[in-house]
Amino acid sequence: MATFGKKSLEKLATCHEDLQKIMNEVIKEYNFTILYGYRTSEEQYKLYKQGRMLVDGKWKKVGRTVTDKDGHTNKSKHNSLPSTAIDIAPYPVDWDNYKAFTELAKIVKRIANSLGIAIKWGGDWKSRVDMPHFELIL
Ligand SMILES: [Zn+2]
Known part of the structure; x- marks a missing residue:
């Protein structure tokens, strides 16, 4: 077992x-x-950033993303x-x-x-x- x-x-x-x-x-x-x-919100934010890049203050998908929740505004x-x-x-x-x-x-x-x-x-x-x-x- x-x-x-x-x-x-x-x-x-x-x-x-x-x-x-x-x-x-x-x-x-x-x-x-x-x-x-x-x-934690910080751990969630770290995951959110995977596959994304900040372009002109906005997150842009640049690869395979893991989650749509950023842990702060979207939990x-x-x-x-x-x-x-x-x-x-x-x-x-x-x-x-x-x-x-x-x-x-x-x-x-x-x-x-x-x-x-x-x-x-x-x-x-x-x-x-x-x-x-x-x-x-x-
Ligand atoms: Zn999950």
Whole structure:
């Protein structure tokens, strides 16, 4: 049976108790790592800047962007404490392995459902597919 490493546990501790309940069950079935729970506004802004450049005072997309939330005027669900969103990835992490992300998501959804906790998966989104992302529907 897989167990969380120290870093994953620290990140999980910043998440809403319902997310903790789900993830503590999922790890018994599938080995995965926790990439993010809570993020400070500064950490969020750092992610927002990835793939963007400031041109004449406006952000311009110049590459692959990670998020549309800048953490200041536009907050992410990761920016509240406890975090109502979590980013996870199958272990070992392989960003191109969509099959593994989908498999993991199926388990997360099944367990959330069995616990009576409503969640959304970023992999189901149409505009910005976000495979590692899950958030509580509160
Ligand atoms: Zn996320």
